[in-house]
Amino acid sequence: MSPIITAILLALTAMLANGEYFLGSSMLSRPLVTCTIAGIIMGNVHAGIVMGATLELAFIGSFSIGASIPPEIISGSILGTAFAIGAGKSTAVALTLGIPIASLVLIIKNLCFIFILPFFVHKADQYAAEGDDKGVGRMNLLGGFFSVNLPIGLIVGISYVLGSPMIKAFLGIIPKFVINGLGIATGLLPAYGFALLLKLMINKRNVVFFVLGFALAVYLKVPVTGVAIFGGCLALILTGYAAFKAHGEPTAATAGPAPERNSTNSSDKNGGIDYEDEEF
Amino acid sequence: MKMKSSKLLTRKDLMKTFWRSFTMEWAWNYERQMNLGYSYAMIPALRKIYKGQKGKMVSALKRHLEFFNVTPWLSTFPLGISIAMEEQNELNPDFDPESINNIKVALMGPLSGLGDSFFWGTLRVIATGIGTSLALQGNILGPILFLLIFNIPAILARYYGLYLGYNIGASFIEKVQKTGLMDRLSYGASVLGLGVVGAMVATMVTLNMPLKLGTGKGAASVQSIADGIVPGILPLLFTLFVFWLDKKGVKAQWILLLIAAIGIFGAWTGILG
Numbered sequence: 090m091s092p093i094i095t096a097i098l099l100a101l102t103a104m105l106a107n108g109e110y111f112l113g114s115s116m117l118s119r120p121l122v123t124c125t126i127a128g129i130i131m132g133n134v135h136a137g138i139v140m141g142a143t144l145e146l147a148f149i150g151s152f153s154i155g156a157s158i159p160p161e162i163i164s165g166s167i168l169g170t171a172f173a174i175g176a177g178k179s180t181a182v183a184l185t186l187g188i189p190i191a192s193l194v195l196i197i198k199n200l201c202f203i204f205i206l207p208f209f210v211h212k213a214d215q216y217a218a219e220g221d222d223k224g225v226g227r228m229n230l231l232g233g234f235f236s237v238n239l240p241i242g243l244i245v246g247i248s249y250v251l252g253s254p255m256i257k258a259f260l261g262i263i264p265k266f267v268i269n270g271l272g273i274a275t276g277l278l279p280a281y282g283f284a285l286l287l288k289l290m291i292n293k294r295n296v297v298f299f300v301l302g303f304a305l306a307v308y309l310k311v312p313v314t315g316v317a318i319f320g321g322c323l324a325l326i327l328t329g330y331a332a333f334k335a336h337g338e339p340t341a342a343t344a345g346p347a348p349e350r351n352s353t354n355s356s357d358k359n360g361g362i363d364y365e366d367e368e369f
Numbered sequence: 370m371k372m373k374s375s376k377l378l379t380r381k382d383l384m385k386t387f388w389r390s391f392t393m394e395w396a397w398n399y400e401r402q403m404n405l406g407y408s409y410a411m412i413p414a415l416r417k418i419y420k421g422q423k424g425k426m427v428s429a430l431k432r433h434l435e436f437f438n439v440t441p442w443l444s445t446f447p448l449g450i451s452i453a454m455e456e457q458n459e460l461n462p463d464f465d466p467e468s469i470n471n472i473k474v475a476l477m478g479p480l481s482g483l484g485d486s487f488f489w490g491t492l493r494v495i496a497t498g499i500g501t502s503l504a505l506q507g508n509i510l511g512p513i514l515f516l517l518i519f520n521i522p523a524i525l526a527r528y529y530g531l532y533l534g535y536n537i538g539a540s541f542i543e544k545v546q547k548t549g550l551m552d553r554l555s556y557g558a559s560v561l562g563l564g565v566v567g568a569m570v571a572t573m574v575t576l577n578m579p580l581k582l583g584t585g586k587g588a589a590s591v592q593s594i595a596d597g598i599v600p601g602i603l604p605l606l607f608t609l610f611v612f613w614l615d616k617k618g619v620k621a622q623w624i625l626l627l628i629a630a631i632g633i634f635g636a637w638t639g640i641l642g
């Protein structure tokens with residue numbers, strides 16, 4: 090396949106991945122998906138899937154909660170995989186290239202957020218003032234396309250064409266121990282993702298379940314799916330089957346073996362979630 | 370799911386909102402976050418409710434272009450409530466339209482707290498755990514199962530959330546907050562999620578120290594000594610170290626760079642392998 094056609098296909102993959110946000114935030118932008126597609130385009134599906142799994146673990150902590158914008162994983166994982174497979178290199182190389190690319194493209198993405206998207210947001214206000222609902226809707230559709238989707242496609246396509254020969258030459262001069270070291274780093278990187286997840290969830294009341302999951306895995310060799318099943322049962326029991334009472338039946342907060350709150354009053358004030366308690 | 374009877378809207382109108390809610394994060398912006406997606410999803414219902422009343426339509430559109438942000442897969446729940454309240458606004462002359470946005474704002478925090486811990490911290494972690502363990506062996510089912518395990522519950526939540534929000538309306542929120550149900554659901558999600566994260570730290574962080582201590586027959590690798598204490602303790606300690614760095618406020622780029630440097634240094638000296 091000519092490099093131009095490959096570049097176009099990779100660019101479309103990037104746009105499909107970003108299209109996740111048009112298609113129900115459906116995880117299409119995750120490396121597990123994008124690297125697999127990039128692998129198919131580069132003619133090595135197996136390598137693509139394995140790289141996808143490795144990058145997925147490295148980026149497991151990169152997701153957008155609230156106003157935080159994580160590294161631009163779409164370009165990082167697609168270009169990292171395409172360059173690594175194109176140069177006949179290992180997963181470690183895909184990750185080594187992917188991480189700096191993701192950080193660089195984030196800067197470009199933020200520029201788009203700052204300079205392009207506000208135009209659509211304010212144009213929507215104008216349409217609203219005129220009662221033009223079609224106009225408001227159009228701003229939603231066009232805003233996302235021109236501010237984020239198209240730029241990411243262009244970045245990926247152009248970078249592939251320009252970067253491919255450069256990357257090949259560059260990979261030729263890297264010493265062996267650096268590549269080995271980066272292979273070791275791919276095993277360590279998931280720790281960062283898990284650390285970010287811990288920060289999101291852990292507090293004094295639930296830290297014990299982290300220890301429990303760890304112990305089940307190392308001593309009893311329970312696989313992740315098994316731990317999820319145990320955890321799900323435990324969660325149902327501990328919350329007094331609260332999940333089945335979501336239809337508005339009164340559930341007394343004190344009934345059942347629910348954990349003690351530090352202060353019931355403060356949690357009521359901010360809507361039941363005691364954010365101060367989230368810090369560990 | 371059944372829809373409560375309505376003078377102005379049909380099931381078809383709600384389904385339009387359901388499909389449009391898929392674009393909730395498409396035009397996410399720093400200034401007002403999900404405002405474009407939210408108003409886009411409200412438009413079919415608003416068009417029907419305020420047919421031929423331009424003044425009311427203008428203020429409704431403005432109302433839903435205000436700041437909004439929530440875990441995207443739960444966005445249909447506030448949408449359902451907003452639609453029910455807009456309908457009330459049209460039918461009931463005493464209705465205070467300001468309460469529509471008040472409820473939206475009140476919902477953002479608790480709903481996101483529950484949604485983020487369930488969807489990001491629990492469901493996605495399980496989908497990733499199962500997907501990656503297959504994909505690491507090069508199995509194409511890895512990415513496919515990953516997408517299915519995540520999206521089937523996510524789409525169901527989106528669907529039922531809309532009807533639940535529309536049928537029960539604003540009164541539900543008050544009830545839920547009083548009973549502490551939201552808090553308990555959130556706690557349950559964190560129990561499940563943390564268990565899975567614990568298992569993933571044990572199985573998916575790889576840290577090998579083949580370096581031998583001692584000489585001759587008595588030599589034992591650091592790895593085997595550590596595993597004799599608690600199996601997998603090295604990956605666990607490393608994860609806690611990174612957790613600590615992050616808590617100290619070390620920037621993401623520096624942490625990633627440090628991990629790469631540790632790997633290269635370890636390979637160069639032979640401490641890690």
